[in-house]
Amino acid sequence: MNTAIAFIVVFGVLVFFHELGHLYFAKRAGILCREFAIGFGPKIFSFTKNETVYTIRLLPLGGYVRMAGEDPETIELKPGTKVALLLNRGGAVEKIVLNNIDRYPNARILEIEHADLEHKLTVTGYEEYEDAPQTFAVDEKARYVTGGEEVQIAPYHRQFTSKSLGQRALTIFAGPAMNFILAFILFMIIGLVQGIPVDRPEIGQLVENGVADKAGLQEGDEIRTINKVQMQSWKDVTTLIRKNPGNELTMDITRDNQHLTVSVIPAAEQEGNEEVGRIGVYPPVEKSLLGSVKLGFEQTIRMTQLVFVSLVQLITGQFSIDALSGPVGIYNLTGEVAKSGLVNLLGLTAALSVNLGLFNLLPIPALDGGRLMFFLVEALRGKPLDRQKEGMVHFVGFALLMLLMLVVTWNDIKKFFL
Incomplete structure (x- = not known):
């Protein structure tokens, strides 16, 4: 179960940040984003906020932001279609009901003659018992009502294809860019938690029951010399230890302003085709x-x-x-x-x-x-x-x-x- 939870969290974080990049810059460009999805396939969970439906789907194979204009609109008002129009207080159409129109007795019933929901935002048609066509202005956030669901219309200026080349490119590039930003943030958090290795001749964290631990070395010990060779950096320390698997080394150290001598015998470990010495210590770190x-x-x-x-x-x-x-x-x-x-x-x-x-x-x-x-x-x-x-x-x-x-x-x- 722990593996499943860890995978879901890691997968969710990766996809969320990637798609968030697309979503943020799409909305900044004024593009209508219909759905923000993590996963593919059937919906597991969804909610709507600020024109966008946020969904979690069953198959963990990626995610997407569905933007208006990327694909042809699925709903089209053809001549002869009978619809019910619900008007707002200003007289503009706020809902266009496509079926079960009898359930809306207070709506204006219209047989469509012409509809332009991308540019002029108007619908024209004949009301019952009227000989002359009527034209209604349509609110740019009007919604279709069909099958119990509501879908917001997409005027041309809210569609992906209406935006400048630069805006479209930035919207698409923002997804991968957010993944690099996420990696930077996570690596930075690791640095804050673990500390940052520094190149000082000093003992860092010790491996429990390792060679250094058993020899009595402690975290923070400053290594002055090894076998009377002056140590200037952590690299000097590791280089000398690696070259002496199984050989006794004498370390002169400083601990709490006291000079001490400690002997260690690096354990011999195989690294590729080479045998190297290790004493079970990590480099010193500092947090900033x-x-x-x-x-x-x-x-x-x-x-x-x-x-x-x-x-x-x-x-x-x-x-x-x-x-x-x-x-x-x-x-x-x-x-x-x-x-x-x-x-x-x-x-x-x-x-x-x-x-x-x-x-x-x-x-x-x-x-x-x-x-x-x-x-x-x-x-x-x-x-x-x-x-x-x-x-x-x-x-x-x-x-x-x-x-x-x-x-x-x-x-x-x-x-x-x-």
Whole structure:
């Protein structure tokens, strides 16, 4: 159960921050966001706030922000359609009822002749027993009522496609960008909790019952010399200890202004093809806000470089697709890391966030990077590509991604049971 909870929390945080980036900049641009979803498939939970339905869905395979204008509007008022109009105090239409209109005795019943709910925001038609058509102004936040559900209309200036190229690109780029920001925040929190390693010849935290612990060394001991060799930094300490597995070392230390001598014999441990010495101590650390901010930047950049190199190696065939992990593999990894403590779980979440951000920036159709690539083509052409053709490309890209997901998930399942 702990594994399931840890996975749900990690997955939820990653997707939430990614989609929050899209949502925030879409709303800033004035785009109507119909739904903010975590997961796909059937709804588990939902609520509505400020025009947007927030949902949690069953399948933990991602999330989305459904913006008006990205897909064709599903409701269209065709000539001859009979509707009930509910007017606000100003006489403008605030609700358009499409079925069961008899339930609204106080509504204006209209047979549609013409409706423009994108630009002019008017509906024109014939009321019963009237020979002349009537035209009604429509409130820009008016809603369709159909099947017991209400759907807000989307005037053109509230649609994604109506916005400038820069606004659309920023809205799409904001998702991956938020993943990098999340990674920075998590790495910074780790720095604040654990402290930041410093390059001083000083004993940090000790491994319980390790060589150093048994020899009587204590956290905070300043190492002056080892075998009469002056120690200037933590690197000097670790270098000398690593070179002497199984050999006795004499340390001159300072503790509470007292000079002491301690002898240790580094344990021999295998590291690759090399045998190295270890005494069971961590480097000294210090806690500071500025240092944690610096650590957050450095670790985010370092992790981004590692993920980028891995992606290049995958594309160039330097390692197999079998090395990739999908939801099942991440689920198992999250469970193992969660057992080792909250700080390690934060580190895993930060690493996964960088992975998600960088992967989404790849110029692959259906990913954010693919959409940004189409925006670049639009900027070079001076006009957008045909929406139907672009939609088909994204559909094919999404299908291929789902196929990749199935292959990776199958590999994860085989690793789990074999």
